[in-house]
Amino acid sequence: MKTAIILPCYNEEVAIVQVIQDFQKQLPHATIYVIDNNSSDKTAELSHHAGAQVIFEKNKGKGNAVRRAFAEIESDIYVMADGDGTYESSAVNKMIDHLLKDQLDMVVGIRMSQGQSAYRIGHQFGNKLFNSIVRNIFGNGFKDIFSGYRVMSRRFVKTFPAISKEFEIETELSVHSLQLRLPTQEIETKYGARPEGSHSKLNTYTDACKILLKIIQFTRIHRPLFFYGSFSLLLSIVSIILGIPIIIDFLQTGLVPRLPTAVLASGLMIISFIFLVCGLILDAVKEAAGENKRLKYLEHKALNIHIE
DSSP: OOEEEEEEESSOTTTHHHHHHHHHHHOTTSEEEEEEOSOSSSHHHHHHHTTOEEEEOOSOSHHHHHHHHHHHOOOSEEEEOOTTSOBOGGGHHHHHHHHHHTTOSEEEEEEEESSTTTSOHHHHHHHHHHHHHHHHHHOSOOSOTTOOOEEEEHHHHTTOOOOOOSTTHHHHHHHHHHHTTOOEEEEEEEEOOOOTTOOOOOOHHHHHHHHHHHHHHHHHHHOHHHHHHHHHHHHHHHHHHHHHHHHHHHHHHSOOSOHHHHHHHHHHHHHHHHHHHHHHHHHHHHHHHHHHHHHHHHTSOOOOSSOO
8 A cells, every 4th residue: 555755845954854764764665755845945955865756846835735746646645744843753653544444534633732832822822713713614523723744545635626825725624524524533643843943934923814814715615605694694684773763764754764874774685685695506506516526535445444
């Protein structure tokens, strides 16, 4: 059974050799791929000398690197981790065992911090907040949607659309599995600090905004009735609040003394119905698209539980 280890990297020359060597010790028969995301240092050269196959992706962004890897690499099992040395390579065999034994499509390594510098309190709070948002919109399934340490089946990888460009890719992976109700599992893994000289590419506030916008986009695409229905409900409530006094005045006097307000209330109610109809139509389209995704998923064979 072929196993591919995917390491999306951008300027990780400080840590990449050690990461490759650590995974080689754990999975000596696996093929390691470093996705060099237009690095300006020696990441690609060092990776090649360390025994990894290097794939170049000029479009910057982790999502672009992952999409390139999923498109080009053929394997039965896919292991994805960052090339910065923060993830526990020794946990990979346990994750693969769970994937095979329990016939799963994805196993996610929950990050258990090995020090404040490894997983800052602000990032932990943001992670919990976004996990809560995703859980309430798409359903319960993950405690750490931003973990970059994942083991996936071929049928998962080859039916994953990968539309994200940057760090939202982990969120997309999680939402995809929730929407198709795929069998997944989370396992606690150690999350360490970056080695000295290595710097995080994550911009806390900018990337948080991008992730929030991506969640809104996923909601619009995957739960259109909820998305447009929320706007419909809000507009209808405002319309009713504005319209009730006008209706009362009309019933008492037979007149409409505040015509602009009456027009506004009527317009808001009409727009509310338009949003509702859009949500109903797009929800039907989403159901059809979901059926097609499921059929594509079923075209790929499930993993054999016997490890060759």
